[in-house]
Structure formats: structure tokens, C-alpha cells
Amino acid sequence: xxxxxxxxxxxxxxxxxxxxxxxxxxxxxxxxxxxxxxxxxxxxxxxxxxxxxxxxxxxxxxxxxxxxxxxxxxxxxxxxxxxxxxxxxxxxxxxxxxxxxxxxxxxxxxxxxxxxxxxxxxxxxxxxxxxxxxxxxxxxxxxxxxxxxxxxxxxxxxxxxxxxxxxxxxxxxxxxxxxxxxxxxxxxxxxxxxxxxxxxxxxxxxxxxxxxxxxxxxxxxxxxxxxxxxxxxxxxxxxxxxxxxxxxxxxxxxxxxxxxxxxxxxxxxxxxxxxxxxxxxxxxxxxxxxxxxxxxxxxxxxxxxxxxxxxxxxxxxxxxxxxxxxxxxxxxxxxxxxxxxxxxxxxxxxxxxxxxxxxxxxxxxxxxxxxxxxxxxxxxxxxxxxxxxxxxxxxxxxxxxxxxxxxxxxxxxxxxxxxxxxxxxxxxxxxxxxxxxxxxxxxxxxxxxxxxxxxxxxxxxxxxxxxxxxxxxxxxxxxxxxxxxxxxxxxxxxxxxxxxxxxxxxxxx
Amino acid sequence: xxxxxxxxxxxxxxxxxxxxxxxxxxxxxxxxxxxxxxxxxxxxxxxxxxxxxxxxxxxxxxxxxxxxxxxxxxxxxxxxxxxxxxxxxxxxxxxxxxxxxxxxxxxxxxxxxxxxxxxxxxxxxxxxxxxxxxxxxxxxxxxxxxxxxxxxxxxxxxxxxxxxxxxxxxxxxxxxxxxxxxxxxxxxxxxxxxxxxxxxxxxxxxxxxxxxxxxxxxxxxxxxxxxxxxxxxxxxxxxxxxxxxxxxxxxxxxxxxxxxxxxxxxxxxxxxxxxxxxxxxxxxxxxxxxxxxxxxxxxxxxxxxxxxxxxxxxxxxxxx
Numbered sequence: 001x002x003x004x005x006x007x008x009x010x011x012x013x014x015x016x017x018x019x020x021x022x023x024x025x026x027x028x029x030x031x032x033x034x035x036x037x038x039x040x041x042x043x044x045x046x047x048x049x050x051x052x053x054x055x056x057x058x059x060x061x062x063x064x065x066x067x068x069x070x071x072x073x074x075x076x077x078x079x080x081x082x083x084x085x086x087x088x089x090x091x092x093x094x095x096x097x098x099x100x101x102x103x104x105x106x107x108x109x110x111x112x113x114x115x116x117x118x119x120x121x122x123x124x125x126x127x128x129x130x131x132x133x134x135x136x137x138x139x140x141x142x143x144x145x146x147x148x149x150x151x152x153x154x155x156x157x158x159x160x161x162x163x164x165x166x167x168x169x170x171x172x173x174x175x176x177x178x179x180x181x182x183x184x185x186x187x188x189x190x191x192x193x194x195x196x197x198x199x200x201x202x203x204x205x206x207x208x209x210x211x212x213x214x215x216x217x218x219x220x221x222x223x224x225x226x227x228x229x230x231x232x233x234x235x236x237x238x239x240x241x242x243x244x245x246x247x248x249x250x251x252x253x254x255x256x257x258x259x260x261x262x263x264x265x266x267x268x269x270x271x272x273x274x275x276x277x278x279x280x281x282x283x284x285x286x287x288x289x290x291x292x293x294x295x296x297x298x299x300x301x302x303x304x305x306x307x308x309x310x311x312x313x314x315x316x317x318x319x320x321x322x323x324x325x326x327x328x329x330x331x332x333x334x335x336x337x338x339x340x341x342x343x344x345x346x347x348x349x350x351x352x353x354x355x356x357x358x359x360x361x362x363x364x365x366x367x368x369x370x371x372x373x374x375x376x377x378x379x380x381x382x383x384x385x386x387x388x389x390x391x392x393x394x395x396x397x398x399x400x401x402x403x404x405x406x407x408x409x410x411x412x413x414x415x416x417x418x419x420x421x422x423x424x425x426x427x428x429x430x431x432x433x434x435x436x437x438x439x440x441x442x443x444x445x446x447x448x449x450x451x452x453x454x455x456x457x458x459x460x461x462x463x464x465x466x467x468x469x470x471x472x473x474x475x476x477x478x479x480x481x482x483x484x485x486x487x488x489x490x491x492x493x494x495x496x497x498x499x500x501x502x503x504x505x506x507x508x509x
Numbered sequence: 510x511x512x513x514x515x516x517x518x519x520x521x522x523x524x525x526x527x528x529x530x531x532x533x534x535x536x537x538x539x540x541x542x543x544x545x546x547x548x549x550x551x552x553x554x555x556x557x558x559x560x561x562x563x564x565x566x567x568x569x570x571x572x573x574x575x576x577x578x579x580x581x582x583x584x585x586x587x588x589x590x591x592x593x594x595x596x597x598x599x600x601x602x603x604x605x606x607x608x609x610x611x612x613x614x615x616x617x618x619x620x621x622x623x624x625x626x627x628x629x630x631x632x633x634x635x636x637x638x639x640x641x642x643x644x645x646x647x648x649x650x651x652x653x654x655x656x657x658x659x660x661x662x663x664x665x666x667x668x669x670x671x672x673x674x675x676x677x678x679x680x681x682x683x684x685x686x687x688x689x690x691x692x693x694x695x696x697x698x699x700x701x702x703x704x705x706x707x708x709x710x711x712x713x714x715x716x717x718x719x720x721x722x723x724x725x726x727x728x729x730x731x732x733x734x735x736x737x738x739x740x741x742x743x744x745x746x747x748x749x750x751x752x753x754x755x756x757x758x759x760x761x762x763x764x765x766x767x768x769x770x771x772x773x774x775x776x777x778x779x780x781x782x783x784x785x786x787x788x789x790x791x792x793x794x795x796x797x798x799x800x801x802x803x804x805x806x807x808x809x810x811x812x813x814x815x816x817x818x819x820x821x822x823x824x825x826x827x828x829x
Binding site for chain 2: 494
């Protein structure tokens, strides 16, 4: 009986470990998943949101799709079009997404999402040189325009410096009367006036539409840069800073005058972007790029999930690693922790707050909470009321900490909100019960044991390799399960017992 | 080597195994996990259930005067306590000795606590009511209050304890008493009998109930730090009865591995106070002997149905 149970566990554990390692090897050798993380690469997820109010009758929406330029690579794109007929079409060398529907009665939002990364910094490529159409102007504006162009030509030797000078004047707000008259106060029309001036001066120019990428931005609007042709090649200017050159974080959506979004049968249409940055190992990115066309192979990996869910899984898949640390510490070392999962949850919170800040906040809140809990327990309250009171006090403490740190300018402490309230309250409650039942000594032992486990789990969980392996090879978890089963049958001594029973060898001490 | 062992801060696992020391993992897997059916735990975790079953089996326990299990019954206390001068009110699932009210004397409607404080009926009822609301229970679970006879501690126990309840812990495996110790509360342990809190653990010879070794905070001691009595003069009376009582709990609980906590009453002799399905390992330090080798000897025995007396005398021959 005894042997067979042990054998059974060993057998099951062996099969699990072999299965996990086998799947990992298969993925490595057959599918080419990279085993080591290597260098990392920022991958941006751009979510374009088209919203509009229908006016009745058939609706047709057409969105110009970006042609990746200047070193940007599109890894993946998704369209959300529930209830709409959908197709992508090519017109004059440009791709369009088209949604249509016979009737619609409420405000609607359509989504287009793409994942991109910047493979390298290049200039924009060739583009057809647009025909210069001189602007039609009223006589007074015509006169002003002539004077503006003339004065700019005086200060500039070529079309590049001409454009730079014009934009610089606008940015610095140092406009003479003529310029001020031409441009007026309306910010929105500024760009079209710039185009007019350039056309009047005979410089081929076109707008460059795109998005400034910034992690975590929501409701970001499209921005427009100005591009001129100086006779040999195209030169981009950031109209906001008057600097030449394409900004690093600018993703070009479309070059030229055509509209990006057309909505027929709707009004108040809007195009907004939400932007998320993810840092992935370069090898993984290249691999994903390679596989875009052969999606089948990837369909069973976590990469087939949307990016937000991938992010959630990234955290979830680290939990078993933390659990392994706790199991090892408890069974092999003999560290006493309060509960199995509390250290893991604290470690997960540390990932959000960073270690040092997390520790400081944790100790402060738990310490203050314990003190208050002692007062509450002197009042002889019932358990439920007591825990609720502790939760409220913890929230108040966290709010106070956030506000004080913000006022003092310590932005780091604002991450206090990442420490789950319920874990803090629960820790305080557990620790105080422990204090009453076993004394402060035990609280110190279990408290520092839990923190030690949390810190070790955090350190392990934040190793790049570990994160890479758990995320890319979730089947390693099966092996981990096998290892944990084996550990569950470990009946040898714990490290602390070698200390605890140290004097048993020589009783005369 | 001698230099190493004299100044050793650690002991090697090989040495521990040679000494037959039982480790926590092995205790959990090989003894508690294998021999203790979880469904039997409530029987030992709840002192009221333990007592009821013990009475059915004719074991010696402190006499139960009554139980208050719902708030309305708190009013019945006056009827329960009629004509009783000395008693203890305690929670059935209390932990760490919390919530135990000891009344040593009564003058009419006035109750005198062990500390000398004077209480009236209202105070006693409030205490019972607090027990019911779970104030002293693990995790604040609602509980019941037990009113039982006060134990008149045997002088031998009083000599070796300070500010608390002295008790004898006997580890029972498959009905055999395998190891015993006396736990002496001290001023440092705040009257508690837990070794890691500073109580003195005294290893007791299974054969005759005499002390073998005494240890406080892992250091050998010769005298009780507060009362000054020498441990080498400690000899527990009624020793065979103590062993028989502990051994008898095996049939009563059906637990293969447990610790019996026994106290000695001046008049009644040994009395079972409570049982523990997860007894600690510190008893090995108090005895300077490993549990594992004794447990293995029991395992080697053919599983004959032995009587309590046979088991006790077997253990005394084996572990002398």
C-alpha cells in the first residue's frame, strides 16, 4: 500500500514532467519558438475607434488603412464589424476597409486594431509628386500672400529652409502683420494655409497623417505633419515643433490629401485611437511576423489571444512560479508563512509597485492597520464588523498615503492603489488573530516569512527568462505540476529542523 | 570532529536520521496523513464533543455541569450554578487558553476568580455571552460555553508550574503511548504551556513517570525558573493510570496518531483535558530522543488486537 502510493505519485509526476518538457521541446524544434528571450522590442497596439450617429438610410463607412512606411512593420490586424457587411479593397494603390449596412438606428462604434513595431529608423520612401494647384485667393489675401512669400524667400535659400522658416514663425508666434492676417486665429485652418503658402511659392507639398505613439493614451486624435519635395527627395516637418525629420514615435497612416475616414449616412463621425505598448522579446516578434501568414500554427498559443488578454495571462502564468517558491520554502526550508497564497499575491502586487516602494507601502499600511485593529479588538466587536472596519480603515490609509505622497511629489507612492485592498485587510486580520493567539513573536516569524517568500517570488517572477518561458511555453506548467506532486511526497527534514534539533546529538549542552 | 560537534549550529540530516528524529514533513505525510481520518478531527477540535465521547467511554474527565449554546440559555446559568462553588467556564473551541474563567470560591451571589477579583452574576453571564459570540474562538466562529468542575491540581504539578495550567502530553500511536512530557508554564511563557513561548518541557520516562531531561528555549535547565523546584526530583504520581488513560483515547477517537493532554487532580487522579490531532515535535527535544524510531518499532509489531493494559506494558518494556 505504502509503496504503491509512492510509486503512483512518482509515475504520475514523471509523466507530467516528461509531457511538459516534451511539448516544450516540440515547440522549440518543430515550431521554432525561441527558448531564450534575447533583446526586447516595443510592440504597439493601436486601436482605432470609429464612432458616428446614423442619419437614417443605408450606411457606408470607408477607412483608409495604413501602408507601413519608414521602418514600421504591421504584425497583425483585426476588424470588429458586428452586424455590418465588411470588406477590404484596394483603390489607386491604397487599401480601404469598408463597412456597410442597410439601416442603423443608434450611435455605433467600429473598431480596427493593429499591432505594429518599429524595425528600424528609415526616411519615408518615394511618393508621387502632387500637382501644384495655386490657391484661389481674394485680392487682399493675395496681396498679403505675395508679401509673405517674398519675405520668406529673402530669408531662405531653398524650399527646405523656406518651409522651416515658415513653420518656425508659426510655432514661435513671431508673425508679421501679413502672416498674422493670412493665418488668422483659427488653429484648425492653420495647416491648410501652410499648404496654400507652399503651393503659392511653387513648392510641392502634402500632408502626412499619422499618430504619435504614447503608451496608455486613449482618445488620441490623428496628427498631421507637412511634407515637401525639394526636387530630389521628400522632407518631413513636424508642424508643431518646426523640426525637420520624421519623429521616432510617429506612425504614418497616410500620405497625401485624400481623406482617411468617409462616412456616408452618418454624422458627427470621429476617429480616435487607444494606444498600448508591450515589450516583447525580439525573437518572438520576428517569429510572430513570420507566422502572420501561417496563422494555424499559432492558433493554439497565447499569441492568438487579443493583446489585453495576453497581458492578463502574462500575470496569471507567473502565479505557479510564485507558488513553487512558496512550496519550496515551506517544505524544504521550513519558512512559516501566513497562508500559501498571500505571499504570491503580495509578490504580484510588488510587480506593479516595484519592490522597494511596495515593501515600504506594505509595511506602513499593515503596521498602521494592525495598530488600529488592536484598538478595535479592545472594543469587543464581532468578527464581521471588525474585518469590515479594518477594510474601511485600510482604504482610508491608502487614500491618505496617495494624497500625501502626491502633494509631496512622490509619484511612486501613488502605486499604493496596486496593492489589493483585500489582501492588505486580510493580512492585517490574520496577523492580529495570530498575535492574540500565538503572541507577537509568531507574528514576526510568519510576517517576515511571508515577506521573504513574497520577495523571493517577486525576484524570480521578474527574471526576463522566467517571464519569457512561462508566457511562450505555458506547457512547462504541466512539468511544474509534476514537480509539486513530488514535493508533496517529500518526507525528509526541513532546513530549519537541522537547526531546531541541533542539540539532540549532544545532550550535555 | 569533536570541535565541530561542540560548536555545532546545525546538525546533519544523516545524524538526525540516525537519532530517529521525526521531522514535520514526515509527521504530516507518514503519521497524521496516513493514520488520522479527517472526519474524526471535529471530535478532538471541539472540547465539548471530546468530553461527551470520553464520558461515554468511561474516561476520566472534568465533570461537566452544563452547556450554554444559545444566547437565551445564558439566563439558565443561575440554575446550572446552583450549589456549585468552584467551576470553570470555557469555550468549546477556544484556542491558546483564551476565554477560560476560573472561579475558585463563591459567597452567595459573589464569585471569586483565581486571581482574587470578585464578580457578580452579571459578569459571569457576560463572559458566557462573549464566548457564544465567538470572541475567544479561532477565527471568531460562534461557539458554545462549557461549565465544568474546577481541577484541584495535584501538588506535584503545582510545584512545577507558574501562573498557569500544568499538563502532561502523551503521544499515542496506534494506541501505544510512545513518548511523554510535562509542560510547565513559566513567568516567561505568560502562564502558557507552549514550549516555543518559553514554557519548560520535561521529558518523562514512560516506565516510571520520572523526569529525564528538562529544556527551556532549547537550553537544558535543572530547576523551574520561577518555583525553584529541581526537575530531577520530579516524579509523576498515578503514572500507569496516566498512560492507560491516554492509550484508551485511541479506541475513543479512532485516531492513529494524536497527543493526549492530561492533568492530575488531587482527588480524582489523571483527567483528560483535551486531545490534539496534530501534536508538535518539541517533545523530542524534551526527551532528547527521536520519535521516529519509536514509531517504527510500533509499525514493526504485528497488528494484534491488544488491550489497553497490554499496550501500556508493551510500551514500557519497549521504551524504557
